[in-house]
Amino acid sequence: MRKPGGLAGAAACGEDAAMPSRKQVLPPPAVPALDPLLAELRACRACAAFLPFAPRPVVQAAAGARLMLCGQAPGTRVHQSGIPFDDRSGDRLRAWLGVGRETFYDAARVAIVPMGFCYPGRHARGGDLPPRRECATLWHPRLLPLLPKVEAIVLIGQYAQAWHLGHRRKKTLGETVAAWRDYAPRYWPLPHPSWRNDAWLKRHPWFETEVLPALRAEVGRLLGMV
Numbered sequence: 001m002r003k004p005g006g007l008a009g010a011a012a013c014g015e016d017a018a019m020p021s022r023k024q025v026l027p028p029p030a031v032p033a034l035d036p037l038l039a040e041l042r043a044c045r046a047c048a049a050f051l052p053f054a055p056r057p058v059v060q061a062a063a064g065a066r067l068m069l070c071g072q073a074p075g076t077r078v079h080q081s082g083i084p085f086d087d088r089s090g091d092r093l094r095a096w097l098g099v100g101r102e103t104f105y106d107a108a109r110v111a112i113v114p115m116g117f118c119y120p121g122r123h124a125r126g127g128d129l130p131p132r133r134e135c136a137t138l139w140h141p142r143l144l145p146l147l148p149k150v151e152a153i154v155l156i157g158q159y160a161q162a163w164h165l166g167h168r169r170k171k172t173l174g175e176t177v178a179a180w181r182d183y184a185p186r187y188w189p190l191p192h193p194s195w196r197n198d199a200w201l202k203r204h205p206w207f208e209t210e211v212l213p214a215l216r217a218e219v220g221r222l223l224g225m226v
C-alpha cells in the first residue's frame, strides 16, 4: 500500500507530487547586508565617552563601489556637515584622484571608509587626535567583506597604511609612499592631503610627477572615466 505523501512512494510511482512547488523553493528577497550594517554603524556609540562631541559616524559605501578611500578620521568641519572630505583636504584629494565632487560622492562608485568614523578631538599640542583605535577594530572586519567589488584602496596617512599594509609598511610614511609600486594596484599609500603636508610635498616632487599620474590612471579605469 502506498504511503500518502511519501517521497519514496512518489518516486516509485513516477509522480512529482512530493516536490515542493516553484513558489515554495524561491528564496526570500535578498536584503542587502550592507544596509543594516551601515545603519548599525551610524548609530554606534562605542567610544562616546572618549569623544569631545556626540558621536557622528561619517561613512560612504555601497556594495558596487570599486574604489575605496581609507583616511584617518573626520575633522571638525566634516563632523558638522556629515560629508566626508568636505574641506580643503578633500579638495586637494579630489585633485590628486582626478575626480570632481559628483563622482567622489557617488557611493555606488566610491566608498569612503576611514580608520575612525567620528571626530576624535584635538591634541593638546595642536592638530587632531588619532582615530580611536577601537573603531577600525570594531567595524572594518564587518564592513570590508560587504564591499566585494573594491579593487583599489587609497590609504591616506599612516593609520590607514599601518592597518592595511601591516608589516609591509616601510619605516616612514615617505618611504612607504615612495615604494608605491610594491603595493599597487591594490593599495595606494598617500600622505594626508592637509595643508600641513605642503612642505613634505615640496620636498618630494616625485609624488606629483610619478605617483599621481599612475593613481589617476587607475582611478579613471575603475570609475569608467577613460
Ligand code: SF4
Pocket (backbone or CB within 6 Å): 041, 044, 045, 046, 047, 048, 055, 056, 057, 116, 117, 118, 132, 134, 135, 136, 138
Ligand atoms: S569613533 Fe567609531 S567606535 Fe567610536 S562611536 Fe564613532 S563609530 Fe563608534
